[in-house]
Amino acid sequence: MPKATQKENLATTTFVPDAKDLAILKMLQENARVTVKEISAAIHLSTTPVHERIKRMEDAGVIKQYVTIVDRNAVNKGLMIICYVSLKEHSKNAGNKFIKTIHELNEVVECFSISGEFDFLLKVMCADMNAYYNFHVNKLSPIENMGHVQSVFVMGEVKNTQQLVF
Template sequence: MDQVDRKILNLLQENSKITIKELSAKLNLSTTPIFERIKRLEKEGVISNYVAILDKDKIGKKLTAFIHISLSNHTRDAVDEFARVVIQHDEVKACYHVTGSSDFLLKIMVEDMEAYNTYIQDKLAVAPYLGKVESRFSLSARKDTHMFRL
């Protein structure tokens, strides 16, 4: 990956709808090499997807919670089974298997405290090998990005 690839990737991360023609003008290159570079980056898996990033407030997901989970069983099968179940929950936006005093860290986004409570009682509480649950709630997001500045 060279400097031109990095510039293309930075511009695509800012606006994935930017046209090849617009990229060409910004990078002072013809359209064909830019198109070929993007196709190569896609084929190599550097670009894994193009998505629309929604405004969580405008779609009613006003509450973000970070849930620390300790499992009751720490075998590989228990860890895998717990993860397999929770990653299917629509509320879960990120699921990390972590080190430290907890085993997993979940980031969930829901409408409000009532929806959070429903999630905990109806979905998380019945997940296999669930032990201890500790939640923390976001007061504000000072930074929340998907971008990697290259």
């Protein structure tokens, strides 16, 4: 499997957030467009230290990116599928080839290496069942070293968040 980047290692080994950092992270997770001025007022620090703290967390890799969350139904990707995948061969090279191929598939929005009966869990977004059938038959199944795929169709979302609680 791919090694962690130097930036990821830095975040886990050198950054120790204090209460103010955690308050900043909480606000940014709730709304990444919140201004430094708004954060400053909420946590009772002036804007310069808030800005410096945010920059330090970005540089340390604690804040990885700022994103726009799109309503999948609004862009015709209303069908969510969880695919459990097992590979035939489990060598490092075979795993890396599979991962490289998964990165090229736009329908796959998340991929996790997992333990248990399967090797990977994929979160796949498609317009409808016909689009998923096309993806499964023409893109996923032909992947070299593909063993078994089990598809589970999401009927509804109970909780969907990226926010970590401190």
